[in-house]
Each structure stands twice: as C-alpha cells, then as structure tokens.
Amino acid sequence: MTIVDVDEMPILGEPLPVEFANTLYVSDGTTIDFLGTPxxxxxxxxxxxxxxxxxxxxxxxxxxxxxxxxxVIQRILGDLVDERVPAADDVAALNNTAARAPTFLRLDWSNPTEPNVTAQHGGDAFDATLGHIASETIALVAGRTRVLLRRCEGPGCTMLFVKAHHKRRWCHQSCGHRARQASYYRRTRLAGARQV
Ligand SMILES: [Zn+2]
Structure with a gap:
C-alpha cells in the first residue's frame, strides 16, 4: 500500500459517490487508499x-x-460499468447505511421568489454523513447517470467518471497524456523492430 500525500487527493469534480469510489485507486498493480488513515x-x-x-x-x-x-460503493459502481447486476450483499449494505440516517425534505423560503428544497438526514452526525453518501449513491444508480458511468481508458487506471461529454475517455488529462505516450512508445518500438 503506497503512502499518499494529501496534495495528491484525486478530486475530479464527479458526483459524490463517484469521487468516493475513486478514493481506492489501483493502477499498474499499485493500490493507493486515499482514505487509508483518519x-x-x-x-x-x-x-x-x-x-x-x-x-x-x-x-x-x-x-x-x-x-x-x-x-461497497466502488464494487457497485464497478459492476454497473461492467454491466453486471450488483451483489445482493452490497445492495443490502448500501440500504442499511442509508437507513441509519432517515432522509426528509426541508423547505427554505427565505428567498421570496424561489423556494429551496434540500434533503436532510436524521440520526447522529456521522451516520447522517455516511447515510447521505449512501442515499446519493442509491439516487445515482437508479437514475439516468447510471448508463453514463465509465472506467478510465488510461493504461491500468481504474478511476470512474460520468461521461457527460461524448468524447471523454480519461479520468483526467494526465491519464490521456499517459495513454498517448504509451501508444507512441508502442508504435516507435514496433517501427524499430521492423527495421531490424
Ligand atoms: Zn485515469
């Protein structure tokens, strides 16, 4: 397990469940747990x-x-990317976490022209935090975003993202750069091999 620096946190601007899943990163046989310590x-x-x-x-x-x-969330999202039905145990674990923090809607009418509704969570603060992530995940996998989930095409990269743009193939441009480099090296190696 590689020790990581806080500055290297992978925040891609994806929906919260996707960001959360991406905190366990596996690339080229290296596992990095960005939630490895308190x-x-x-x-x-x-x-x-x-x-x-x-x-x-x-x-x-x-x-x-x-x-x-x-x-649990990483496995479920990975299953969706690979077009598998998530395991019943994982779905049950997600539901149990969501149930520890009952959700209710809260209406805020402090702006006279635009009422604002937010989802609030009961239970203790920590349960509410995990419950919020579980509820967001349930909403994501049951909604239209599900079919847009992709795994990065970078060499060995396991990061997930929501393909909001039809041309997007990589989690981050640095992965696209690595992919292009790898294919460049492959091409030049092959070209070199043919000359021998
Ligand atoms: Zn990537």
Missing part, C-alpha cells in the same frame, strides 16, 4: 464533502465504516 479521511471530506460532519477524533471503527462503505 487524517486522510478528514482531508478527503474537507475537499470533496466539506459540509459533512465527522467526529472530532475518528476512531478506528469510524474509519473502518467509512472505508467499508467506500468499498
């Missing part, structure tokens, strides 16, 4: 979900709960 978990939430309420001191069980939910 400090990394706090850093990721500060960047990707700043309104989330985490306990002041994340206990081991809390950190495990965050990573367990992440693993």
């Amino acid at each position: 400090a990394l978990i706090k850093s990721w939430f500060a960047l990707a979900f700043p309104s989330a309420e985490l306990p002041g001191r994340l206990r081991r069980a809390d950190a495990d709960a965050v990573r367990d939910l992440r693993n």
Whole structure:
C-alpha cells in the first residue's frame, strides 16, 4: 500500500459517490487508499464533502465504516460499468447505511421568489454523513447517470467518471497524456523492430 500525500487527493469534480469510489485507486498493480488513515479521511471530506460532519477524533471503527462503505460503493459502481447486476450483499449494505440516517425534505423560503428544497438526514452526525453518501449513491444508480458511468481508458487506471461529454475517455488529462505516450512508445518500438 503506497503512502499518499494529501496534495495528491484525486478530486475530479464527479458526483459524490463517484469521487468516493475513486478514493481506492489501483493502477499498474499499485493500490493507493486515499482514505487509508483518519487524517486522510478528514482531508478527503474537507475537499470533496466539506459540509459533512465527522467526529472530532475518528476512531478506528469510524474509519473502518467509512472505508467499508467506500468499498461497497466502488464494487457497485464497478459492476454497473461492467454491466453486471450488483451483489445482493452490497445492495443490502448500501440500504442499511442509508437507513441509519432517515432522509426528509426541508423547505427554505427565505428567498421570496424561489423556494429551496434540500434533503436532510436524521440520526447522529456521522451516520447522517455516511447515510447521505449512501442515499446519493442509491439516487445515482437508479437514475439516468447510471448508463453514463465509465472506467478510465488510461493504461491500468481504474478511476470512474460520468461521461457527460461524448468524447471523454480519461479520468483526467494526465491519464490521456499517459495513454498517448504509451501508444507512441508502442508504435516507435514496433517501427524499430521492423527495421531490424
Ligand atoms: Zn485515469
């Protein structure tokens, strides 16, 4: 497991469940867990979900709960990309996390011309945080975004993204750059081999 720097957090601007799934990165046989320590978990939430309420001191069980939910969501989204029906255990785990934080709608009419509705979550703050991610995931996989989920085409890259633009093939332009480099090296190697 590679040790990571907080500055390297992979935030792509994807929907929250996709960002969450992308915190476990596997490329070229290297696994990087961007939620590998309580400090990394706090850093990721500060960047990707700043309104989330985490306990002041994340206990081991809390950190495990965050990573367990992440693993479930990563498997489910991966199944959808690969056109498989997600495992019943994973769907049940997602539902259980969502149920720990009942959702209700809150109406805010402080702007006279435009009422604003937000989804709120009951339960304790940490349950509400995980419940929010679980609920967002349920909404994402049941909605139109499901069919737009893709895995990066970069060499060995497992990052997921929502293909909102029909030409997008990579999680990030640096992956596209790596892909082009790899195909350039392949071409030049082949060209070199033919000359011998
Ligand atoms: Zn990539």
